[in-house]
Every structure is written in C-alpha cells, then in structure tokens.
Amino acid sequence: MKQIIAMLALAGLAVGCGKTEEEVTATATAIAELAGTWSTGCTNPSEGEYKKDSYIHSGLTLTRSMISYSDAACATKYLTFDITGTVTSPGDATTPAGAKKLNFTYVSATATIHTDAIVTAANASSLCGYTDFVKDVPKSVLGKTCGSGRAIGNTGEVGYDVYKITGTTLQLGDEDTVTGTPSDTNRPTALETTTFTKQ
Numbered sequence: 001m002k003q004i005i006a007m008l009a010l011a012g013l014a015v016g017c018g019k020t021e022e023e024v025t026a027t028a029t030a031i032a033e034l035a036g037t038w039s040t041g042c043t044n045p046s047e048g049e050y051k052k053d054s055y056i057h058s059g060l061t062l063t064r065s066m067i068s069y070s071d072a073a074c075a076t077k078y079l080t081f082d083i084t085g086t087v088t089s090p091g092d093a094t095t096p097a098g099a100k101k102l103n104f105t106y107v108s109a110t111a112t113i114h115t116d117a118i119v120t121a122a123n124a125s126s127l128c129g130y131t132d133f134v135k136d137v138p139k140s141v142l143g144k145t146c147g148s149g150r151a152i153g154n155t156g157e158v159g160y161d162v163y164k165i166t167g168t169t170l171q172l173g174d175e176d177t178v179t180g181t182p183s184d185t186n187r188p189t190a191l192e193t194t195t196f197t198k199q
Contacts, residue, residue, distance in 0.1 A: 030059050030060055031057070031087060031088070031089050031102075033165055034055075034057040034062070034087070034163070034165075034170075035057055035058065036056075036057060036198060036199065037054060037055070037056050037057075037198075037199040038054060038055040038056075038057075038170045038196035038197065038198055038199065039052065039053070039054040039055075039196060039197060039199055040052060040053040040054070040194060040195070040196055040197075041197070042069070042072075042073070042074035043194075044072065045194070049068060050068070050069040050070070050071060050072055050074050051066060051067060051068045051069060051074070052065075052066075052067045052069070052074055053065070053066050053067075053194070053196070054196070055170070055196060057087070060086045060087060060088070061084065061085075061086060061087075062084070062085060062086070062087045062104065063082060063083070063084045064082070064083045064084075065080065065081070065082050066080070066081040066082075067079070067080045067081075068080075077114050078113065078114050078115045078118050079111065079112070079113055079114065079118065080111070080112040080114070080138075081109075081110070081111050081112075081141075082108075082109070082110050082112075082138070083106070083108070083109040083110075083152075084107045084108045084109075085104050085105050085106045085107045085108075085159075086104070086105045086107065087102060087103065087104050087105075088102075088103045089101055089102055089103070089163075090103060090184065093162040093187060095189045095190075096162070096164070096188075096189060096190055096191050098164050098166075099162040099163060099164040099173070099191065100162065100163055100164070101160070101161075101162055101184070101187065102160075102161040102162055102163045102172075102173075103158055103159070103160060103161075103184075104158065104159040104160075104161060105156065105157070105158050105159075106142065106152075106153035106154060106155055106156065106157050106158075106159070107155060108140070108142065108155070109140065109141050109142050109152050109153070110138035110139060110140055110141060111127075111128065111133075111138070111139050111141050111146070112136060112137065112138045112139070113133050113135060113136075114135065114136055115135065116135055119133050119134065119135050127146065128141050128144040128145070128146040129144055129145075142154050142155060159182065160182040160183060160184060160186070160187045161173045161175075161187060161188060162187050162188050162191070164191055168197055168198040169195050169196070169197060169198075170195065170196040170197075170198070171191040171192055171194070171195055171196070172188075172191065172192050172194075172196075173187060173188025173189075173190070173191060173192065174188050174190045174191060174192045174193075175188055177189045177190045
C-alpha cells in the first residue's frame with residue numbers, strides 16, 4: 001500500500017498545477033525533438049518497488065505511463081498510472097543550464113489496479129478518496145490528492161516543468177525544487193536523476 005501511495009505521489013508531482021489553459025498564452029506548436037517514445041526501462045528506485053516509466057509524444061499530445069511491478073523482471077504489474085495532456089514549450093529555461101520550459105495541460109489521469117489484494121487495500125484506505133476501485137478498471141484521479149499532499153491537476157489546468165535532451169536521453173524537472181505555487185516563472189531549478197531513453 002505504501003508503494004501505491006508513493007507511486008501516485010510521484011505522478012502528481014510530475015507537473016505542478018498552476019493556471020488554467022485560458023490563462024496561458026504559449027503558442028501551440030508541436031515540440032519536434034520530443035516526438036516518439038521515451039522509457040526508463042525496468043527500474044528499482046526504492047523500497048523493493050519495480051517500475052517502468054514512459055513518455056509517448058505525438059504532435060501536441062503527451063501520455064505518461066507509470067507501471068509498478070511486483071518482480072525484478074517487470075513482468076507482473078499491480079498498478080498503472082496514465083496521464084495525458086497537451087504540451088508546448090515557451091522557450092529556454094533560465095535554470096537548469098540547457099533546459100527548456102515545458103507546459104503541460106491536463107486532459108485525463110487514471111489509476112488502474114491489477115490485483116485483488118491491492119484493490120482491497122486501496123479501498124480500505126480510501127486511496128485518492130475512493131472506496132470502490134475495481135480490478136483492471138481505470139479510475140479517474142483528476143483533481144485528486146493521492147498521498148503527495150499536492151492535488152493532481154483537473155482538465156484544463158496547466159503544469160509547469162522543464163526538460164533537457166542530451167543525445168537520446170531525456171530528463172525532466174525535479175519538482176522537489178519548486179517552492180510555492182508553480183507558474184511560468186516558478187519552475188523546477190534542477191533535473192531529476194531519472195533518465196528516459198529514446199526508443
């Protein structure tokens with residue numbers, strides 16, 4: 001159960017909630033260098049949790065899929081978190097060096113639990129405010145606080161991040177470096193240590 005909360009907390013922090021789409025004036029132009037699929041592969045970041053994290057970018061649409069597994073081979077999944085939205089880049093970021101701004105407008109966010117035992121535990125603890133998760137049925141978590149202390153965005157809300165591409169490697173901003181409410185001028189000032197590789 002602790003692993004599920006940590007997983008959803010990370011997903012909620014991936015892009016911090018800020019203004020609504022109508023308040024953002026960045027030109028809606030596809031980010032060509034982000035096109036395609038980027039993946040971490042099977043990793044073991046903490047507490048015996050194994051996961052795969054991937055970004056699929058096409059045109060203006062970006063889908064992040066975070067899947068948690070119970071085994072080191074990443075063969076048996078127990079939780080999938082999918083978040084989809086549109087992305088634009090208003091230009092270069094001041095920090096970190098070489099990074100560019102990334103605006104993400106939420107369209108959907110779902111959590112899907114894949115085992116009966118985890119469904120029972122999630123419902124018993126009212127994960128994300130729900131007590132009616134069903135195995136293998138996606139549940140919308142838009143606007144929900146799922147253990148991170150920061151709510152996942154609602155449809156139309158904008159998150160402010162940064163990204164940097166070095167060869168075939170993608171890094172995103174470390175949201176732990178943001179204090180206060182994220183905005184165009186208040187973005188991550190450092191990059192996450194997690195890296196995504198172009199597939």
